[in-house]
Amino acid sequence: MSRYDRAMIMFLLRALIFLVSAAVGLIVADLVLPGFVIDWRSPLGFILAIVIFAVLQSVLAPWLARVAQRNAPALLGGIGIVSTFVALVVVVLIPGAGLTITTPWWTWLVAPVIVWLVTALATLFLPMLFLKKKVAERRG
DSSP: OOHHHHHHHHHHHHHHHHHHHHHHHHHHHHHHOTTEEEOTTOHHHHHHHHHHHHHHHHHHHHHHHHHHHHHOGGGGGGHHHHHHHHHHHHHHHSGGGOEEEOSSTTHHHHHHHHHHHHHHHHHHHHHHHHHHHHHHHHHO
């Protein structure tokens, strides 16, 4: 296997882990928050919501970090939550995305925190699960 092949496999694994972690974050918010609703009747809509959310997160976080670093360095610590909020707003505005955020009003404040926290934890722990399986396969 060439170096390029290994790099491509790692890239795809990271993308898959990020997509799964985004799905876990959205599902947890759906389970915990009363106004956060995933339309389970439309699985394609939910998949669309996951993909759009994950892509927006990957693009918005570095861009917002650069903007904050230039204009408001004190905001750098909250960039992850801000980019999560913006990504959620965009996903909710897309008609077929299968995600709605309604009342109570505080759902709009709590949802980004929950989704960001769960996504961050899943991104941290999911690779450990994959690595554990790979190590066990190689040993056995």
